Amino acid sequence: MNEAGVRGDAQETASNRAEAAEQLALAKLFETFGASRDVKKNAFIFRSEEESQEIYFVQDGLVKISQFAQEGQSITLFLRHKGEVFGAAEVLTGQKRQRYARCITDSRILSIPAASFIGLLRQHPDALYALTVANARRLLQTQRYVETLVSRPVAWRLAQLLLQLGVRSGKETVVTLPLSHEEISYVIGCSRQTVTETLGRWRDDGIVRYEKKQVVIFDTDAFEARL
Amino acid sequence: MNEAGVRGDAQETASNRAEAAEQLALAKLFETFGASRDVKKNAFIFRSEEESQEIYFVQDGLVKISQFAQEGQSITLFLRHKGEVFGAAEVLTGQKRQRYARCITDSRILSIPAASFIGLLRQHPDALYALTVANARRLLQTQRYVETLVSRPVAWRLAQLLLQLGVRSGKETVVTLPLSHEEISYVIGCSRQTVTETLGRWRDDGIVRYEKKQVVIFDTDAFEARL
DNA sequence: GATATTTTGTCGGGTAGCCGACTGTTTTCT
DNA sequence: AGAAAACAGTCGGCTACCCGACAAAATATC
Numbered sequence A, B: 001m002n003e004a005g006v007r008g009d010a011q012e013t014a015s016n017r018a019e020a021a022e023q024l025a026l027a028k029l030f031e032t033f034g035a036s037r038d039v040k041k042n043a044f045i046f047r048s049e050e051e052s053q054e055i056y057f058v059q060d061g062l063v064k065i066s067q068f069a070q071e072g073q074s075i076t077l078f079l080r081h082k083g084e085v086f087g088a089a090e091v092l093t094g095q096k097r098q099r100y101a102r103c104i105t106d107s108r109i110l111s112i113p114a115a116s117f118i119g120l121l122r123q124h125p126d127a128l129y130a131l132t133v134a135n136a137r138r139l140l141q142t143q144r145y146v147e148t149l150v151s152r153p154v155a156w157r158l159a160q161l162l163l164q165l166g167v168r169s170g171k172e173t174v175v176t177l178p179l180s181h182e183e184i185s186y187v188i189g190c191s192r193q194t195v196t197e198t199l200g201r202w203r204d205d206g207i208v209r210y211e212k213k214q215v216v217i218f219d220t221d222a223f224e225a226r227l
Numbered sequence C: 001g002a003t004a005t006t007t008t009g010t011c012g013g014g015t016a017g018c019c020g021a022c023t024g025t026t027t028t029c030t
Numbered sequence D: 001a002g003a004a005a006a007c008a009g010t011c012g013g014c015t016a017c018c019c020g021a022c023a024a025a026a027t028a029t030c
Helices: A014-033 A088-093 A114-123 A125-151 A154-165 A181-188 A192-204 A220-225 B014-033 B088-093 B114-123 B125-151 B154-165 B181-188 B192-204 B220-225
Strands: A035-039 A044-046 A054-060 A062-068 A074-081 A100-103 A107-113 A167-169 A172-176 A208-211 A214-217 B035-039 B044-046 B054-060 B062-068 B074-081 B100-103 B107-113 B167-169 B172-176 B208-211 B214-217
Touching (some): A014 A107, A014 A114, A054 A062, A054 A088, A062 A107, A062 A181, A062 B125, A074 A181, A074 B125, A088 A125, A088 B125, A107 A114, A114 B125, A125 A154, A125 B062, A125 B074, A125 B088, A154 A172, A154 A181, A154 A192, A154 A214, A154 A220, A172 A220, B014 B107, B014 B114, B054 B088, B062 B107, B062 B181, B074 B181, B114 B125, B125 B154, B154 B172, B154 B181, B154 B192, B154 B214, B172 B220, B181 B192
Antiparallel strands (some): A062 A074, A062 A100, A167 A172, A172 A214, A208 A214, B035 B107, B044 B100, B054 B107, B062 B074, B062 B100, B167 B172, B172 B214, B208 B214
16 A cells, blocks of 8 residues: 555544545545546646635545645645545635645546535435545544644654655665655644754664655664654 | 634634534534533533544533643643534544543533434435535634644734634724633643733733733734734 | 632743755756 | 756754743632
């Protein structure tokens, strides 16, 4: 399983599976209603303030949902991997886009018109129920993320992100980062320099080795224990 | 309208009304299924780690939903006023309680057993839809709150809270705080001292006057403009 | 109405993380 | 392949905010 579970919303590995299952059921339905298209890296799927006319489903690739904050600063609320839905919240509430969605990598995106989406939910109470559960899960995740922002230091949040993104093999965990330090800083809520510096310190301390986009945690258990 | 909209989740005044309407529709249904009871100030309605066997509706009073963070520290995710539902997320996802709910003031709470709640949603697609929309709204609110935590200083967050809690009359805004400084610090994510000090500075600067639990913002427009 | 408990006010010291700046390295683009 | 852009590394100064600690005021308790 590749799309382990990167999300601004902290932990989750057990319930990822549950969410994936729920969304898979939805996906089947969506495919009959939507149109697929390829979207290039860095392209926007929707922008803040636009009308919310579609919802989306990641068929392949990686998408971030972010907000502009003060002065060009950005905050990434979560990442959406292959098999996940995004953009539904504003459609349901009938608001304009509050956030923007942008591709991290080249992606294949299925889009479903808002009317079809709502009609579909109205006609398939099971789909509606699945969506409600998925949203409840996301709400709890986001709330847990609030907790980490307030009470955990940057190093902890970064560690958590690496562990989620990484694939464990034996003692080691290998993380192939699709994100630059700057992107990471948006996800964990800090400055770019702090990401670079924290990673650098770990390397100097012999906890981690890395070059290019590949980070390897030497002793995963020890790493987790240190948190 | 008194229960304007205090929530850990930042702003919202326009869409509060919409949410209130949605929840009112739900409330009617709930009343036929649930049992009412009086709960004293500071009493817990549910605690972290408990099984999620009921959902709740605030008939009167004020309830906070919080999480324990590191070392006895607490974080209040949001406040629930008269007419609002809480505790549904964990019931929907079938998880244990992630957070705890505690009364800020003496309150009257309607509780609906999980099974009834889910059965009700299954039988009334309209109710399910209303809940989904309400949850989507809350998700967006919480995400906006994340943004403020990362990018706005404590003073801004405190100001925001006061404005939400307050009742405006002319230039002034009168805020009758049901919360101690410590409780406020949990809501806006900072230390108790910082709340006291910020409020004190505003008073010294002649922006605000207060005694006991009553805070008065002299010139609301100027106050908002300063943010 | 006296006592205990909670809340508020205030102070100083400590620090995590921000911010600007600049350099070198990678990646992208044509 | 070479130029331009994006990214990573590093440094020093700065400050918002935390954390104890303690006294005074307010509130709750009996």
